[in-house]
Structure formats: structure tokens, C-alpha cells
Amino acid sequence: MSLFIKFAQNNTRNVIIRHKEAQVLFVSCRKLSIVPSVYDGEQDPAPKFFSSQVQVLLKRLTRPDFSKVFRKRTSSGLQILKTPTYKFLTNEELETEIARAKRKANHLLQMPPVVKIHKPINDVLSQDPALIGYDTSTYLFTDISFGVDNAHRIIVQRDLDGILRKSDNDIRKRLNQVYFPIKGRKIREPLMFSDAEKFNNLLDREQYEFVLDRACIQYEPDEPKYQEITSTTYQHVDMMNKYKLLRSTRHFGPLTFYLTWHQSIDNLMLELLQNNAIREVVLLIALNHEIHGHVKDGELAQELVKQILQTPIQLKKPDILAEEDIQLDNKCVDIVAKYIISNSSMKSQQELALQGFRESYQELVDLSRGLKKAHGNA
Numbered sequence: 001m002s003l004f005i006k007f008a009q010n011n012t013r014n015v016i017i018r019h020k021e022a023q024v025l026f027v028s029c030r031k032l033s034i035v036p037s038v039y040d041g042e043q044d045p046a047p048k049f050f051s052s053q054v055q056v057l058l059k060r061l062t063r064p065d066f067s068k069v070f071r072k073r074t075s076s077g078l079q080i081l082k083t084p085t086y087k088f089l090t091n092e093e094l095e096t097e098i099a100r101a102k103r104k105a106n107h108l109l110q111m112p113p114v115v116k117i118h119k120p121i122n123d124v125l126s127q128d129p130a131l132i133g134y135d136t137s138t139y140l141f142t143d144i145s146f147g148v149d150n151a152h153r154i155i156v157q158r159d160l161d162g163i164l165r166k167s168d169n170d171i172r173k174r175l176n177q178v179y180f181p182i183k184g185r186k187i188r189e190p191l192m193f194s195d196a197e198k199f200n201n202l203l204d205r206e207q208y209e210f211v212l213d214r215a216c217i218q219y220e221p222d223e224p225k226y227q228e229i230t231s232t233t234y235q236h237v238d239m240m241n242k243y244k245l246l247r248s249t250r251h252f253g254p255l256t257f258y259l260t261w262h263q264s265i266d267n268l269m270l271e272l273l274q275n276n277a278i279r280e281v282v283l284l285i286a287l288n289h290e291i292h293g294h295v296k297d298g299e300l301a302q303e304l305v306k307q308i309l310q311t312p313i314q315l316k317k318p319d320i321l322a323e324e325d326i327q328l329d330n331k332c333v334d335i336v337a338k339y340i341i342s343n344s345s346m347k348s349q350q351e352l353a354l355q356g357f358r359e360s361y362q363e364l365v366d367l368s369r370g371l372k373k374a375h376g377n378a
Helices: 002-009 052-061 091-108 169-179 196-204 208-218 224-240 252-261 266-274 278-292 298-309 323-343 347-374
Strands: 013-017 024-028 124-127 139-142 155-158 163-166
Touching (some): 224 252, 224 266, 298 323, 323 347
Antiparallel strands (some): 013 024
16 A cells, blocks of 8 residues: 555556456546745845845856857747857957857846735726716726836726726736737737646646746736746746756746745755755855845855855866865855754755765865875975
8 A cells, every 4th residue: 555655646647457347547646736925925025136145146056057048949939040150269359259258148147036016006096976887898098108118107997987097907918018019928828827737737847947938028027927937837846856957047046036035945955965066055055144134154154155256156076176175165064064953954865965075075185185296286
């Protein structure tokens, strides 16, 4: 019986065969039951998200990798990719091109904003009982002047009961899309979001970036539907430990902020430890302290962040270590060890991962020092 229960828990579609009966019963069950968590509480996440220190930490945790940022994409509905050109450059010209590529990468990695859900608009402008029964349809009036921000565009409606009021957010969005359409946005909600089965299928296929990109086009960041979709996607990524699929994309920062805001960073921290990203673990601890302000030993992590930000991003395991790197990483290990004891809900797994990092790192330290000694640089 226990074997059957384990089988049922680990399979989305299971087959049960009854003894002495020529029947096969198909049981369809979904492994993950996710309840969306949106930013609708009393505290507004926007001031924290847009603060300079949090932005710096999120951008560094995104771990920009040019090979992924500038990867080829399908040309469906887009311009065909241009044939690359090759040039011979001087050192100065090469530095200029690298700086230009960094600016372009920063633009492509611009994070979608994290804001609180908008409040319903219930602003009555006038009440005219004489207009009751005048018509069977609601009248909508829209200012279609060019150069006006859609968020502040005047849109009002005359209801059947004679009340003149400012239109609610859904009507405003539809009318703005009619008169000033945004490329890629549909007036009707796409089936991939309205049909739960299609949406879950995309998550099961790990099409996280596609889902989030489409959500950014279809909805505004303060819409409840947008936050439900992104919340469900973030939780699915977290449960399946598929952070690498969003790393080096514009969605990794909001994902990290979401997990930190809801105090659910233990899985992400474990993944970083298992991949020897000890410095990013310290950045994550500092981010947690920056958002919540009551993390034990968080001040130590914030002090060490200044040194980490001065070092280049580690996209792969280094072949050799300098003494400055060894000292910095040892400080990171000490802080992480203290944090795990004081704050983690996954102490055993994270301590085991930290111990594995220590052993592999010590081998790299011994190798680096041995090579320096062999070359007379000890």
C-alpha cells in the first residue's frame, strides 16, 4: 500500500489495475496545488522593490550571461534575424563595443515592476435621476487626445440609473486598447490564461519565460490577474527547482523578490549552495534583511555585499583562486553558516550542501596554492 501511495504521489497520470477484474482505471491528478499570493496587503512592495539597494542586489542575483541574454529566438511575428558581421577591432574599439553590449543587456534585463494591486475606482461625478430610462445602454466617454498617459486618461460612463461616474479599471483598459492599441495585447483574454488546463500545461512543460513575457504584454503590473499568473508561475518554478530557466532573464529579479517578500527563500538558497554560488547566497541574505529588516546576522551580510559587488560575476567555477578570493569566500561561508543556524527552515539540507561546498572549495584552494608554490609565487 505504501508503494502505491508513493507511486501516486510521483506521477501525474496513474494506472490502477484491480485484481480479478479486467478493468483499468485511469486516475488523473495534479501533483502541485498552488494558491496564488498577490500583493494586496496593507504594505506596498513598490518602495522596497524600487529602492536602489534592492535593485542592485536583484540585478546581481540575476547573474547576467550574455550568451543567454543575446540568444537566438524564433522569428514568428518578428523581424528575421540579421546575418552577423565580423570586424577587426582595436582594444579601444573592443571596449566600446563591450560597453554597448552591456547597455543593451541592461535594457533587455529591465525587470517588470512589482507594485500593489490597484484599488477599484468608485468615483461618482453626478447623479441625474431625470435620465433614468433614457436608454437601454451605458454610454462611455473617452478622451482620445494624443500624448496623454493611458493611466491618467479621462474615461467616464453614464449608467442606466443616470449616474455619471469614472469608469473602472477593466473598462479603462479595454477602451485604451481600442483607441491606442499596445502591440501583442488582445482585447479578449488569451486562452492560455483563461483556460486553466492550457495554463497548467504550459507550466508542466516549463515554459515559464514564455508565460511571464506574455503576461507582461497582456496585463498591467497592478492587475489582480497578472499577479495571480506570476505568483503561480513563481511558485511552480520554486517547487520544481527550475531557477536556471529564468536566470539571466528579466523575470529572475521579480521571482527572487517574490520569494523573499513571502519569506520562502530556503529552496533558492539550497540551489545556490549546491551550485557553489556562495557569494550569491550572501546577497540573498542581504536582500532578505533589506526587505524585512529583522534577519539575524543580516547586518554582517550587508557589510560583505560591498566587497562582493566589486568582484566580477562568477558564471562558472574558477580554475584558480587568488588569496583575496579565498578570504572573501571564507567570510561568506561563516555568514551563511550563522544564517542557517538562526533562520533556516531547511537546516539539515542546507548544512549538508554547505559542507559539500567547503570540501570542494578546499580542494580548489589547495590546487591554487600548489600551483603558485610550483611557480615560485607562494
